Amino acid sequence: MDLDLHQLFVFTKVVEHKSFSKAAEDIFLSQSTVSSHIHGLEKSLNLQLFDRIGREIILTPHGERLYQWALKLLLLKDQAIMDLKQGLTKLRGMIRIAASSVPGEFMLPKMVKEFRELYPDIIFHIDQASSKNVAEKVLNGSVDLGILGEKYANEKLCYIPIFKEKLVLVTSKQVDISGPVQIQDILHLPFVMRSSDSGTNAILERFLKKKHITKDQLNIIAYIEDGQSLMQFVVQDVAISILSEIAAREYQRLNMLEMHEICDFDDERFFYLVYNVQKTQSIFSKLFIDYAPELIKK
Structure with a gap:
């Protein structure tokens, strides 16, 4: 049994997008290449990770467990690379944020500016949606975190007041x-x-x-x-x-x-930064979460 980190990365993207084609578009691979990676991962583990029901793909119990491990392993890889290259090369990465209209227009630009002064090579992918949809995107894992003006009760969501x-x-x-x-x-x-x-x-x-x-x-x-x-x-x-x-x-x-x-x-x-406590954050997202209250005050 072997775990290929690139295959695990592709697997997490398929899970988060609930689609082979959308995952392929996100990570700039062909759909056939994504399918090949998932098939190879299933074969190496001798486990079925997805149930294919019509056009939908649904995680199997094995797939759900692997997803949590994959996030932890990929985070550990990022931390190791950052530790080894600290001071030698620039810290690069991407943070995916969903924001409701007011923070998206009047708060997030300032926060991104302040954060990029600390980490100038971080790229942001920002979705604008209603507060309810922001919470849903955070829950389903399609974004790393959200900024919104209303709380929606869910045990998986952690809210940090920032403004x-x-x-x-x-x-x-x-x-x-x-x-x-x-x-x-x-x-x-x-x-x-x-x-x-x-x-x-x-x-x-x-x-x-x-x-x-x-x-x-x-x-x-x-x-x-x-x-x-x-x-x-x-x-x-x-x-x-x-x-x-x-x-x-x-x-x-x-x-x-x-x-x-x-x-x-x-x-x-309050406007809140919200994240999913069950989603293992990348080192970049974790840094943004930790700094968020200070970014808006500067």
Whole structure:
């Protein structure tokens, strides 16, 4: 019985992508080469690692156990190489991050900049998704870690708070509103909302429930996934919105919209870095996790 580290690497990519073709695309190999590596690994171990059900591939119990060992072995290899080459060559690697819209647009660029000052040869692969989808990507292993504005309870997920903020009302320059506003006084105005899977929307729904207001009482004209598109609806005086202060402040600084506090809406929220405790992180991802709270403060 023999374990080939390259075959194990290919195996982990197939597991994480749940697809031979997507794994092949990720690591720049042909699908037939990926299939050959997996077949060779199964043959050398005399074990079946995947069940092929139609077009789907599902890990067998042996495959699940091997995946955990493969992650540990590949991490050990990375650590050994880094230790041997420390000070002789540059530390290279890739970190895969999924981020919800606000941290993806307004926090992650700064964090990447600060991290690359320490490790200039690290490459980032960044997916932008709703907070719920970020959590799902971290759970299924398609990314190393995530940054999001809402917690989704799961024993496999570990959350590290890295930034605190609140939500505010934003309007165009044409809307005549001054001072902190009562939520009841703006229910008639056209609203544009984030998608239901966003952390912003989850916080807003909790506030409305506390005020005994249903979403049906809001004059909602559109739900928008993309944060920049939503901002344009506000800037163009199509609708008002309630969203992240960190995002709104950038547009206010450019004199493109007005920002207002909402009475009694003082619930602060955290943005979190989240990772899967059952996924053995690469040395690069582990470094980013350890530094994350400091990266956003600099």
